[in-house]
Amino acid sequence: MTQTIIDKHASTPWNLPDYASARVHFDWPQARATLAGLPGGGLNIAHEAVDRHVAQGHGERVAIRWLGKSGERIDYSYARLSADIARFACVLERLGIRQGDCIAVLAGRVPALYIAALGALKAGVVFCPLFSAFGPEPIQTRLEKSGARLLVTTPQLYTRKVAALLPQLPRLEHVLTVGDDVEGTYHLEALLEQGEPDFPTAATAPDAPALLHFTSGTTGAPKGALHVHEAVVAHAYSGRAVLDLRAGDVYWCTADPGWVTGISYGLIAPLVNGVTMVVDEAEFDAARWYQILEEQRVNVWYTAPTAIRMLMKIGATAIAGRDLSALRLMASVGEPLNPEGVIWGNNTFGKPFHDTWWQTETGAIMVANYGCQPVRPGSMGCPLPGIEAAVVRRRREGGLEFLGVGEEGELALRAGWPSMFRTYLHEPERYAACFVDGWYLSGDLVSRDADGYYWFVGRSDDVIKTSGHLIGPFEVESVLMEHPAVAEAGVIGKPDPFAGETIKAFVALKPGYAGDDALRKTLIGHARLRLGPAVAPRELEFVANLPRNRSGKIMRRLLRARELGLPEGDLSTLESSDGA
Ligand code: 6R9
Numbered sequence: 089m090t091q092t093i094i095d096k097h098a099s100t101p102w103n104l105p106d107y108a109s110a111r112v113h114f115d116w117p118q119a120r121a122t123l124a125g126l127p128g129g130g131l132n133i134a135h136e137a138v139d140r141h142v143a144q145g146h147g148e149r150v151a152i153r154w155l156g157k158s159g160e161r162i163d164y165s166y167a168r169l170s171a172d173i174a175r176f177a178c179v180l181e182r183l184g185i186r187q188g189d190c191i192a193v194l195a196g197r198v199p200a201l202y203i204a205a206l207g208a209l210k211a212g213v214v215f216c217p218l219f220s221a222f223g224p225e226p227i228q229t230r231l232e233k234s235g236a237r238l239l240v241t242t243p244q245l246y247t248r249k250v251a252a253l254l255p256q257l258p259r260l261e262h263v264l265t266v267g268d269d270v271e272g273t274y275h276l277e278a279l280l281e282q283g284e285p286d287f288p289t290a291a292t293a294p295d296a297p298a299l300l301h302f303t304s305g306t307t308g309a310p311k312g313a314l315h316v317h318e319a320v321v322a323h324a325y326s327g328r329a330v331l332d333l334r335a336g337d338v339y340w341c342t343a344d345p346g347w348v349t350g351i352s353y354g355l356i357a358p359l360v361n362g363v364t365m366v367v368d369e370a371e372f373d374a375a376r377w378y379q380i381l382e383e384q385r386v387n388v389w390y391t392a393p394t395a396i397r398m399l400m401k402i403g404a405t406a407i408a409g410r411d412l413s414a415l416r417l418m419a420s421v422g423e424p425l426n427p428e429g430v431i432w433g434n435n436t437f438g439k440p441f442h443d444t445w446w447q448t449e450t451g452a453i454m455v456a457n458y459g460c461q462p463v464r465p466g467s468m469g470c471p472l473p474g475i476e477a478a479v480v481r482r483r484r485e486g487g488l489e490f491l492g493v494g495e496e497g498e499l500a501l502r503a504g505w506p507s508m509f510r511t512y513l514h515e516p517e518r519y520a521a522c523f524v525d526g527w528y529l530s531g532d533l534v535s536r537d538a539d540g541y542y543w544f545v546g547r548s549d550d551v552i553k554t555s556g557h558l559i560g561p562f563e564v565e566s567v568l569m570e571h572p573a574v575a576e577a578g579v580i581g582k583p584d585p586f587a588g589e590t591i592k593a594f595v596a597l598k599p600g601y602a603g604d605d606a607l608r609k610t611l612i613g614h615a616r617l618r619l620g621p622a623v624a625p626r627e628l629e630f631v632a633n634l635p636r637n638r639s640g641k642i643m644r645r646l647l648r649a650r651e652l653g654l655p656e657g658d659l660s661t662l663e664s665s666d667g668a
Contacts, residue, residue: 115474116474119324119325119474122324123140123320123360124136124140130291130294130296130317131318132289132290132291133206133317133319133320134206134209134289136324136360137359138151138169138206141166141359146166146362147165147166147170148166149364150364151166151169152199152364153338153367153384154197154367154369155366155368155370155384157369169202169203171286172207172285173206173207174207174286175284176206176208176280177283177290180208182279183261184261185211185213185262187211188213188297189238190236190300191204191215191236191239191240192215192216192234193217193218193239194245195241195245198242200276202355204240205217205355209298209299209317210287212296215299215300216234216299216300216301217346218230218302219344219557219622220245221344221620221623223617224249224250224252226310226563226623228257229309229310232256232257233302233309233513234302237262238260238264240264240265241264242265242267243273246270246273251272264279294316294506296316296317297315297316298319299319299351303348303449303558304559304560304562305551305562306551308562310560311512312514312515313513314509314510315510316510320506321506321507323353323356323360323452324357324360325452326357326452327358327360329459331357332388332416333388335361338366338384338387339358339366339388340366340384340388340389340390343390347558349390349422353421366380366384368380374402377395381415386415388417389418389419390421391419392423392555393420393422393588394586394587396432397426397429397585398586400428400429417440418437418439418440418441419443421445421446421453423556424468424588427465430465442456442469444456445542448509449508449509449528451506451508454471454477455468455475455499455542458472464541467537469541470541471540477500477501477502477542478499478500479497479534479535480527482498487525493537493538494535494536494537494538496534496545497533497535498530498531498548499529499532500524500527501530502526503526503528531549532546550581550644552580554587554588554590557622559623561578563619563623564625568614571610571611573598573601573610573611574595575597575598575633576595576634577595577596578634578635578643579625580644580648580651591623591624592626592651593627593629594629594630594634596632603630608628608630612625
């Protein structure tokens, strides 16, 4: 669909007046110059996000408005946040955590998570968020790989998911819990009280490691994408140029801070741009969400297609009578935003609705319906000024073939933007494999139209996106394989009208086991317990054996094609199959 909606934003004064001139005038050093920098010439995300605003006289402005599940509200001014993150940085130092070390946080949307994230960055310590709905297996893998020396979590998550893992995590020296006292852990609030509110910021260089985000590939353990402090240049810029964040705005990002969006745009971009960000502790609930948009007078709203599809299902009557006049812009990320979603958003809210595309690896928005561009519903938009994108195919003999208008290929980005990941932790080969001739290859298949808009086609690999969360099939298969009944397992994403995709597992059993309903329930239950409900398969089918190629890899693509009744494609490398 190529229908064009004229953006109602066109008359507002943008930093980037229009696409063409922005392309000519934009450069990254200029974006960098809008930041303060550290007095000694370094760059630190926490300084840009918080302390700088206090120094500039905006300490009284609300930085974070936290809305608790049961109706509590806590406002953190920039000044209060600045003191709290300094205290946390001080606590880290007293516990012997040094610059370049890593700490992890496993928590839902509680204030301590944001304080720990910024406090770690202030101290030059790498911050690694973990999704609180993960089960013990993904938590253990990530904690091990990160080498985290300290974990901040809640008493409940500690008892249910972490305590039993400790013997297998020798590098994890300290656990800090929020709220009640828990034996064997430090009480976070008590430590914070003793911390110094004016503890100094570490003199981090722009390329000092800052953030570790785990993401999934098709094979092997999850990858630790490492980002540096300089990423804040891209967060600041894209927050302005794409999300139109202006100092004093009220902004709400609904993403969970356990995933990259919840940190890049649920913490850093908004604070760097001096906004008041709303944090809602509760899970999705349509009535509550509309109430927040109205009562908090949200100006800019960044959400996900899954949420939009659920709101669409509930219908427009749920917002009848709500005053949403404060809302200026809605944007979405994580999965393809259906054209119907864009049009629904436009009609229901009377506001522009912009899709944005990026990844854990890119750290910040790369392609978007941004600024005063006309929005093309169903398209991801155009590469941001400063970002060079192309549609490519890897040549067998090496190098890239650059494809033209309308041709389908992999989305590639010219390496060198500030929020580009700098390695996969401990896996330099895996990192190097993402780059060809100075271009980063995203793994997403796209096409470009004659006006330079990009259209998402699908993934080039087997990773699954369910409710905006990226899941590696290997991690799910490995957990199923732990069960004594399972001989082999293959996991695919199956299209779903709300979640985008849901996870389906195909399981071949060992001799002597019957594939009945009871065993199906047991296996799904096992997966939910080990992986967490968000990552576990929703459906499970028993098969005699799984199709493999000659090198022994499970052909998930074929499983998927069969499941969906699609053409099976090139089967020349198929070794065995269940003959389904
Ligand atoms: C930020 C984030 C990245 C993958 C990406 C792509 C999918 C993200 C999208 C989109 C279609 C969009 N994706 N935005 N697909 N349209 N606007 O989601 O990071 O969790 O690493 O996922 O998500 O497949 O490659 P991450």
